[in-house]
Amino acid sequence: MNTLKSITKWTGAALACVLFFSSTTWAQSSSKLTDPEIASVAVTANQIDVNYGKIALRKSKNKEIRKFAETMIKDHTDIIKQAVALATRLHVTPKTNATTKSLLDGEKSTTKTLDSKRGKAFDEAYIDNEVAYHKAVINAVQNVLIPDATNQDLKDLLTKVMPLLNSHLEMAENTQAEIQGKKVSANTGGSSW
Numbered sequence: 001m002n003t004l005k006s007i008t009k010w011t012g013a014a015l016a017c018v019l020f021f022s023s024t025t026w027a028q029s030s031s032k033l034t035d036p037e038i039a040s041v042a043v044t045a046n047q048i049d050v051n052y053g054k055i056a057l058r059k060s061k062n063k064e065i066r067k068f069a070e071t072m073i074k075d076h077t078d079i080i081k082q083a084v085a086l087a088t089r090l091h092v093t094p095k096t097n098a099t100t101k102s103l104l105d106g107e108k109s110t111t112k113t114l115d116s117k118r119g120k121a122f123d124e125a126y127i128d129n130e131v132a133y134h135k136a137v138i139n140a141v142q143n144v145l146i147p148d149a150t151n152q153d154l155k156d157l158l159t160k161v162m163p164l165l166n167s168h169l170e171m172a173e174n175t176q177a178e179i180q181g182k183k184v185s186a187n188t189g190g191s192s193w
Contacts, residue, residue: 033097033148039087040094041103041145042158045137046076046083048107052129055114062123068130068175072168079161086157120179127176134169141165 033041049072056069087094110129117125141158149155 033099033144034095035090035149035151035154036092036095037097037099038145038149038154038158039083039092040096040100041140042083043080043094044100044103045140046080048103049076049130049133049137050080051107052110052114052126052133055111056122056126059114059118059122060126062120062179064175064178065123065126068127068171071171072130075164075168079164082157082161086153090151090153092151123179127172127179130172131169131176134165134172138162138165138169 053069053072053076056065057073060066060069086092114122114125114129141162146155146158149158
């Protein structure tokens with residue numbers, strides 16, 4: 001029974017992660033993403049996490065989940081504003097691409113999964129997804145978006161948000177451990193970012 005529960009718990013998070021990694025693989029295996037495509041991916045990925053945070057605020061009563069969701073909404077909205085301001089200044093119009101479409105498809109599936117859960121099952125599914133999503137986004141920013149960006153200002157913005165994304169991952173992992181009833185020490189918990 002615990003094995004089945006564990007498998008079910010990770011399904012939503014794994015799906016989001018696999019979808020993002022497969023889109024990242026697509027981006028690496030075909031031609032490089034252009035700056036307008038990178039802008040689209042960046043804004044889309046951040047908006048998706050804002051949307052997940054809004055679902056958490058609507059559905060969760062857990063104080064830690066709500067605090068985490070509020071942080072995700074605020075921080076990812078700020079990143080979107082920075083990206084839009086940069087795109088406006090550079091006269092770049094974000095261009096939808098296969099990676100953006102894959103992210104949006106993954107969001108639909110994950111949202112359906114999150115909407116189907118209640119109580120602790122929702123809290124676990126949400127935070128598991130956040131851990132997987134942030135790992136995937138960090139990987140994509142480091143290994144696809146930054147290397148593919150040709151505009152130095154765009155590269156700089158992507159590089160500038162990396163510490164925040166790493167911090168989000170650590171927060172998500174710590175919240176995940178709390179939800180699962182594990183204690184996390186400041187020196188040993190979370191990621192090693």
